[in-house]
Amino acid sequence: xxxxxxxxxxxxxxxxxxxxxxxxxxxxxxxxxxxxxxxxxxxxxxxxxxxxxxxxxxxxxxxxxxxxxxxxxxxxxxxxxxxxxxxxxxxxxxxxxxxxxxxxxxxxxxxxxxxxxxxxxxxxxxxxxxxxxxxxxxxxxxxxxxxxxxxxxxxxxxxxxxxxxxxxxxxxxxxxxxxxxxxxxxxxxxxxxxxxxxxxxxxxxxxxxxxxxxxxxxxxxxxxxxxxxxxxxxxxxxxxxxxxxxxxxxxxxxxxxxxxxxxxxxxxxxxxxxxxxxxxxxxxxxxxxxxxxxxxxxxxxxxxxxxxxxxxxxxxxxxxxxxxxxxxxxxxxxxxxxxx
Amino acid sequence: xxxxxxxxxxxxxxxxxxxxxxxxxxxxxxxxxxxxxxxxxxxxxxxxxxxxxxxxxxxxxxxxxxxxxxxxxxxxxxxxxxxxxxxxxxxxxxxxxxxxxxxxxxxxxxxxxxxxxxxxxxxxxxxxxxxxxxxxxxxxxxxxxxxxxxxxxxxxxxxxxxxxxxxxxxxxxxxxxxxxxxxxxxxxxxxxxxxxxxxxxxxxxxxxxxxxxxxxxxxxxxxxxxxxxxxxxxxxxxxxxxxxxxxxxxxxxxxxxxxxxxxxxxx
Numbered sequence: 001x002x003x004x005x006x007x008x009x010x011x012x013x014x015x016x017x018x019x020x021x022x023x024x025x026x027x028x029x030x031x032x033x034x035x036x037x038x039x040x041x042x043x044x045x046x047x048x049x050x051x052x053x054x055x056x057x058x059x060x061x062x063x064x065x066x067x068x069x070x071x072x073x074x075x076x077x078x079x080x081x082x083x084x085x086x087x088x089x090x091x092x093x094x095x096x097x098x099x100x101x102x103x104x105x106x107x108x109x110x111x112x113x114x115x116x117x118x119x120x121x122x123x124x125x126x127x128x129x130x131x132x133x134x135x136x137x138x139x140x141x142x143x144x145x146x147x148x149x150x151x152x153x154x155x156x157x158x159x160x161x162x163x164x165x166x167x168x169x170x171x172x173x174x175x176x177x178x179x180x181x182x183x184x185x186x187x188x189x190x191x192x193x194x195x196x197x198x199x200x201x202x203x204x205x206x207x208x209x210x211x212x213x214x215x216x217x218x219x220x221x222x223x224x225x226x227x228x229x230x231x232x233x234x235x236x237x238x239x240x241x242x243x244x245x246x247x248x249x250x251x252x253x254x255x256x257x258x259x260x261x262x263x264x265x266x267x268x269x270x271x272x273x274x275x276x277x278x279x280x281x282x283x284x285x286x287x288x289x290x291x292x293x294x295x296x297x298x299x300x301x302x303x304x305x306x307x308x309x310x311x312x313x314x315x316x317x318x319x320x321x322x323x324x325x326x327x328x329x330x331x332x333x334x335x336x337x338x339x340x
Numbered sequence: 341x342x343x344x345x346x347x348x349x350x351x352x353x354x355x356x357x358x359x360x361x362x363x364x365x366x367x368x369x370x371x372x373x374x375x376x377x378x379x380x381x382x383x384x385x386x387x388x389x390x391x392x393x394x395x396x397x398x399x400x401x402x403x404x405x406x407x408x409x410x411x412x413x414x415x416x417x418x419x420x421x422x423x424x425x426x427x428x429x430x431x432x433x434x435x436x437x438x439x440x441x442x443x444x445x446x447x448x449x450x451x452x453x454x455x456x457x458x459x460x461x462x463x464x465x466x467x468x469x470x471x472x473x474x475x476x477x478x479x480x481x482x483x484x485x486x487x488x489x490x491x492x493x494x495x496x497x498x499x500x501x502x503x504x505x506x507x508x509x510x511x512x513x514x515x516x517x518x519x520x521x522x523x524x525x526x527x528x529x530x531x532x533x534x535x536x537x538x539x540x541x542x543x544x545x546x547x548x549x550x551x552x553x554x555x556x557x558x559x560x561x562x563x564x565x566x567x568x569x570x571x572x573x574x575x576x577x578x579x580x581x582x583x584x585x586x587x588x589x590x591x592x593x594x595x596x597x598x599x600x601x602x603x604x605x606x607x
Contacts, residue, residue, distance in 0.1 A: 187558055274533035
């Protein structure tokens with residue numbers, strides 16, 4: 001395929017039929033994950049980010065209607081046979097989830113569950129699998145790993161369970177790791193440890209990571225590039241540092257302004273919330289999907305959902321907004337903060 | 341609010357030597373958990389104190405003991421100068437309106453079979469002192485203060501968004517004008533753009549109504565935004581406490597430093 005993309009999603013659309021009519025959860029998402037890259041997909045609940053990740057491995061809910069193409073190297077995954085997908089899942093593309101307690105089988109020891117992965121994909125005997133599991137526990141820095149071969153998930157802490165999940169995911173040296181909110185359920189200190197583990201594994205194993213998260217703090221520490229999703233659409237994508245320092249879409253600006261910053265001036269500080277709610281898309285949008293919550297709406301915003309276009313400076317920076325420059329939010333919110 | 345009159349009036353909340361141990365069933369093989377192992381905490385008039393620490397550090401147990409939802413094993417709790425540690429249920433009744441709680445999960449902490457107006461009115465009805473007309477007027481005023489449109493009075497919780505539900509929870513907790521509000525992770529279940537609106541609202545309400553608050557969170561950025569003082573808990577003990585800026589600029593306990601380095605946001 002073109003450029004150096006490892007995983008490429010083209011015009012992905014996922015919809016559901018509900019009693020109240022159709023819901024377009026993902027509506028024309030295209031993105032590409034490059035070799036040895038951490039790409040963050042950022043969005044709030046309902047943005048479609050999790051479904052995008054799940055559909056790569058054909059794990060979307062059975063009542064979902066999916067169209068579009070997903071290329072892994074030269075292979076199209078949406079048309080792959082179930083058997084082929086089973087070989088890919090956990091071997092070349094692996095996934096970890098938010099809540100490790102619900103993703104592990106509570107009635108099997110964690111040693112057995114990790115062993116199952118290497119037995120299934122690499123055909124090892126139980127004996128060889130056992131020593132491979134010990135190596136993996138070492139790799140993910142599970143403290144006193146040998147003791148935990150026979151532990152059940154409920155006997156481990158949240159951080160340890162996530163390490164076990166990561167051990168299962170990297171067991172077959174995958175090319176791509178899809179990590180869906182891997183640290184959201186964890187305490188801040190454990191979260192930092194798991195992120196640094198993922199960073200190290202990515203470097204030592206040479207994986208690419210598709211990191212799905214709502215947390216811009218996690219993005220700033222992990223990602224090389226960011227895709228911002230909202231209501232099933234990609235609104236902006238850019239290298240991480242550039243997105244955080246000069247966001248080009250009002251939604252991204254809004255997200256950044258809504259997060260409290262410990263280093264901000266304590267007396268004048270005021271968060272700038274985004275009014276309203278993430279909408280549920282029921283039909284093809286006839287306006288910009290963000291326009292109901294946007295402070296800078298122009299007539300052009302109300303004619304169609306803008307396509308992604310190049311932002312003036314950065315060559316890899318694209319935004320789906322008709323504005324060339326977002327009016328300075330600081331000037332605008334200052335009088336309001338005093339009035340309230 | 342926390343100005344010169346603090347010297348004459350007692351602090352809103354004084355906790356001294358609080359201990360709480362949970363005895364686990366013998367089958368667990370773990371014996372007892374010392375959830376709170378000697379906590380001292382004071383909250384002045386109109387002060388917001390942040391209680392931070394990892395899960396299992398005892399934050400919520402402290403909160404529940406303060407409200408007498410749990411019985412402390414050892415220690416004393418004084419609300420507005422009155423020792424409430426050993427008051428009976430009946431003895432506690434007149435003091436209940438002075439303290440209230442906002443819960444973490446706005447989905448499970450509202451009765452799904454009650455309408456918004458009834459949920460918010462519940463604390464006033466429980467006092468059995470106000471006539472219905474007065475209660476209705478108070479509910480309308482409170483809904484307005486937390487930024488909820490009055491059309492939502494007759495709605496049920498499932499018809500509301502997460503942010504709206506948490507505003508209902510906030511309205512319910514403040515309608516009886518408590519001296520002390522205990523907020524247990526009130527925004528952690530919300531999306532960031534919604535969380536920002538609730539935090540602003542909370543800061544405004546505190547400024548207007550002047551209540552004191554024990555604000556429990558594991559999000560240091562949120563605590564920094566709202567709180568005057570911060571207490572850091574680890575394994576059932578408060579390992580460090582101080583004014584916000586001191587905790588953030590010159591933390592003295594290693595655990596506080598670890599927490600801070602784990603929550604840096606900027607790249």
